[in-house]
Amino acid sequence: MTIMKIQSLSRRQFLKNASPIIALVAPGINPSIAAELDRETYPDVVPGRQLVFPKDHGAHRDYRTEWWYLTAWLQSSNGPIGLQVTFFRSRTPYGRKNPSRFAPKQLILAHAALAIPEHGKLIHDQQSWRETKSVAQFSDLDTDLTIGLSNNRWRMKRTQSDQYEISIKADQFQFNITATPPAQMTAPVLQGDAGYSKKGSGAKQASYYYSRPQLQIEGEYQADGNKTAISGTGWLDHEWSSELLGKDAVGWDWVGLNFDDGSALMAFQMRSDSGSALFSTARHITANGQLRESNGPLQFEPLRFWISPRTSARYPVSLRLQTGLIDIVIEPLLDDQELDSRGSTGVIYWEGAVQVWLSQDIDRSGKKLKEPVARGYLELTGYAGDLSI
């Protein structure tokens, strides 16, 4: 999912003055650039590859882009909070023959955000590094990512006992959490066709993609003042790919939802300029890890928009999602969960903690008749067009 985010957004050049950082993550947007570069250097994502664990938990350094993306809806003594942390790896087309320790072959970027309703908007931080021993590195054998100097160290590591330990020490906040897969769903959920997930109509527009929904999260965070304990459910996506996307997409909407009954839902749609869907898919995951395809048309229907005071982007922060198997309404924990990551990935998008009700549980006036049935994250990209100043 996030592959598309990076690549297509960069093409759109949302910012008038592209930050230098933006450059690095987005090699070869343009077909002509691609012509310049050696096409054989990045391996293609092809169907039929068998994903093997734990090795495929690790990095696939030959592929162009990769990320490990964790979101969580957590409860604390102060109420619900949302948490998101993403580690990206990007392989540049340069430095192949360069023996220097600084050879910019692989770049590691990360951002982390907390959605705390009292704050009114996200608290967030980001880092960008080139692969550097002990300071910005990843493992090829398992999920083990490190970024930052000691006073600013971020880590995501999967232990022998299949637990993820995530520790983020940023300037304005820090958190340490452990994410444990549920007993019924210990195996990673392969998306698409055994992990081969198509992203568009072209044969090579695809990624290898698996998810780990319904992670049990325990830990603590500190945003201002004291450490507060948190616990809840989370979702981890790990995706890697090499290829470009179709030209017409301007962005996408993605949800990853953990239902109270143990099941999970992942759905996304690619949008065109006019807002219509170019490509969409949804995947239902049962409580014990079985996959269910939805067999009806997928519909994302915006119910309410929020306009960012900073970027004037108009995000559909509340949606009605119909997958054919389910009809739900998605509402954000707070409206302003816009993320400005120009310092790392170079894009502005909305990534927020959401709660879900069955459509039937909401009356005409919008009053919720029952409790929410799921929690998760909604990602909206491609809405922050050229900033109007």
Place this chain on the structure above:
Amino acid sequence: MHFALIRWLAISCWRQQPAPLLAAIFAIAMGVSLGLGISLVNTSALNEFDNAISQINGEAQYQLTGALDWIDDDVLSMVEQSADVIAASPAISMNIPIDDRLNNKPTTLPLIALDIFRAAKVAPSLLPRADSSFAGGASSRVFSDNAIFLSAAAQRNLQLQAGDQLPVLINESTVILTVSGDVPGVSNDTSIAIMDIGAAQFSLGWLGKLSRIDLRLAEGVDAKDWLAALKQSNVVGAANVRLDRPDVKKQRMSNLSRAYRVNLNVLALVALLTGGFIVFATLDLAVTRLIPTLSLVSVLGANSVVRLRLVLILSVVLGVLGSLLGIVLGIALAWALLGLIGGDLGGGFFASTRPALSLPASSLALFFLLGVIAAMAGGLSPALKLKALSPAHALKSGQSLALESKMSPLMMSCLLFCAGALLLLLPAINGLPLAAYLAIACWLFAGVLVVSPLLGFIASALSRSSFTNASPLLMMAILRLNNAHSRAFPALAGVVASFALVCAMAIMVYSFRVSVDHWLEEILPASLYVRAPTTGTSGALNNELRASLSAIEGIDRIEFARSLDLIIDPEKPPVELIARTIDAANPGQSIPITGKLLNLSMKDDSCITIYVSEPASGIYDWAVGDTVLLPLPSDSTDPTCFQVGAIWRDYARQSGAIAINSADYKRLSNDASVSSASVWLKESANETELIGKIRAKLESLPALSIRSAEDIRTLSLTIFDRSFAVTYALEAVALLVSLFGVATTYSGEALSRMREFGMLRHLGITRRQIATLFVYESVFCISLGVLWGALVGSAISQVLIQRVNPQSFNWSMQTHWPLTQLLVAALVLVVLGACTATLAARKSAGRGPIDAVRTDW
């Protein structure tokens, strides 16, 4: 308060003869404009340098550097592991040599290579920006192996833009870099290139090395302690690193160029001084001419205070007008100089910048005040004399009086001379020869004051001799000079002052030039000099190449040498270490030794002998026989000791140089690389042919620099001449100012002697004879002024040579006399002066004698 009266008197003074007053204003303006112009250029250059340094340093708190040009990049890993480090940004800083097959372009470009992620926190103004119009529009070029980003100024200077290629010379080959964008954060005048550090290490031959690491440590961390802890590790310990505060660089440059800037400013102020003399002369004359009026007015009731105020007010007005004009001219001059020749007035410190003009109010105010003060000082003496005037007496005798001063000028002159002599005994204060400057001022004043009695003395001797029998006119001229010598003083003062300064500067510069020329001969004994452009860390000529060079037919012998920078005191700029062939038994053969050699009895055999240059010895206070510690890497656990074997003359490296035997150096550092070769040719060899052969052998270094000793000498002297261009200009201005003085004084004279001339015509003297009379008087006066000025100037030149130069720059030189130059200048001054005087005389002698002898004033 008699202001109306004073105003009326002043205006009538102006109306009577505006020309001398205008000349006085102009003279002050010249002095102020020169001083201000030079001061502004220097300030602008220094500010520009500071800004550039600030931009480059960014917010780095500290910089970790080594004693040599580079540090091992493993040090960065150690640094990164420290919990006290908030940000650590590695950087490579170098001047990359550009393939000089690009004609007429600068040959080096300052480059900084960084990790843009880390640098964003520490030096954001240096971040490169990829050009959006680049092939395909992607901006990921930042990481390309050969992408280089040029600031706006660099693009202008090199005439390159995004997409063009830039060939640079790295070690043994040309590397083609592609200009991929710009550096938007630096100022419009900063010429700099940025590259990614990974690309730079690979493409520019810095694998495994860094120039420095910019650091920010956590709050409350003590830098020294932190460094000490870091050095515990082997990697860091061996690297001999130290922490620098970035401000130090600014301070260093300021210090380095300070002596030079002060010297220039003093020179310029001297022009102001000459202006002061002109004011003095003008006011003296104006006042004399006003005496009849003033006497009448005094008798009618105005008192001596009025007279005093009149002159003081006149001088202040002259000063203010002159200073204002001078400030405007000075700003224009600075602007023109900055535009034409950049920020460097010859010292070579700011050579690559074309700074923007900065106009600090303090400089403007200072020079304004100086101009007014100079004018007031010039008016003081006439004012005081006027105060003492007895008006009734002046009225009755009906003639103008020459004002006599209270204290005998001879007495004052002697006092000043002695004061000056005493001042010369003092040492430099804070690296500046202030006492010597004061001594020069004292001697100058002394020389000027004594010229009037001197004139009287000589004229008196001549009048008694048979010299004057040649013609009655000559006799009359001599008689007049004998008896009214003080009237010639104003013109004489200007001539003596300016010619003395011209002589002093000319002698000093000439002596310097000849000394440099001789020195060049000594230091360039070989016929050819081959230099491989280095990229800072390693020399280019490997063993193979060296062997093949030695084998060329026609070469008598080759000596190889290695140069690198050493930082001995972090507060001071680096010293150049030169490792070359030196015969310990006879070092004078290889290096231009001045002074004595180390006595064998004092020699410490456990130490390695080094030879330090004069500047080095001055800066670090090293004498022959001293043992010093040098930050050279050493294998053994005992630090190697070095002993100074001799001091040698070096005009090229002002921050100091140390010569060491290459064998010793190789032993110590395991660095056998060389960066240059000196080639002695056999008698029969054809130089051009051999240059070709050498080039052929060194094909792999296509743009090696091979120069003949002759070429280097010529080039050096050209640079020398350019450096002193400003001094030459100042000399010319001083001469001009004195000519002004002569012109106005003599035209004033001619006018005031109108009656006399008229009477002489009644006696039967023709107009032409009157002109001749005037010519005799003026030629005699000016010639005396020139001769005496030459003597005073010679004395002052010795102060410059023996005190000012050594104390400012730690140089010594021999005195040589530029007789031709001085003779020509003297002749020019005498001839021009006489012409000016004669023209003035013609004008007034031409008026009818009738008017002249009119019985009422």
Place this chain on the structure above:
Amino acid sequence: MNDPIAKLPLVVCGSGLGKRYDDRWLMRDSDIQVMAGESVALLGESGVGKSTLLNLIAGLEPFNEGQLQVAGDKLEPNQTETDSSAEMRRKKIGFVFQAFHLLPHLSVVQNVSLPLLLIGYSIESAVPEALLFLNKLGLEHLSEKRPSTLSGGEQQRVALARSLVHKPALLLADEPTGNLDPESAERALKLMKTTVQESQCALILVTHSEHAASICDRRIRLADGMLSSDDNGTPPEQKLKPELV
């Protein structure tokens, strides 16, 4: 004629002299004759041109009409270049001014030597001669003094010495007593008269003073552009033919 005066050489002989300033005629058709040893007082109102006439005679200003011969030298009319008559002034004329005009930076004896130097004496011979002359005039006690230290009368007598030291044929005095008190004036005039008579020098004395005029042999008056004799009744002077002296 047996007139003893008529036998003496004619120092100044001018006939039909005319001098014009712009469009105004200072004098027209005027005659003047002065013989050696003769003293003539030139009278007239202020501004009428008396000093100008002196200048004409001295060759310092050109005359527009007529003929003029001074001390044997013929002067041409309308000659604007006054330097040609310089030699004449040097050798044959002496000048005394109202304002004395001594050179302030020279001593008295040096001032008096000046004319001698101009005619070619060396300083070794000029100074003694000047001293001698001063002595003769009773002024030797002033010889080393500077003019500014002398009284008006002393200065004028020194000026007189200067004007006669070179034995000129003609002495031109322009209001010499104008700045002097009566006693000094008297002394100066007396000195002038005696020296002139002794040396047979002609004298033209421009003056307002009756007393000064009285020491002269005769008087002429310049008025209304005409030069006429002014003898208080004595018959007009006969016009004598100019003769080369």
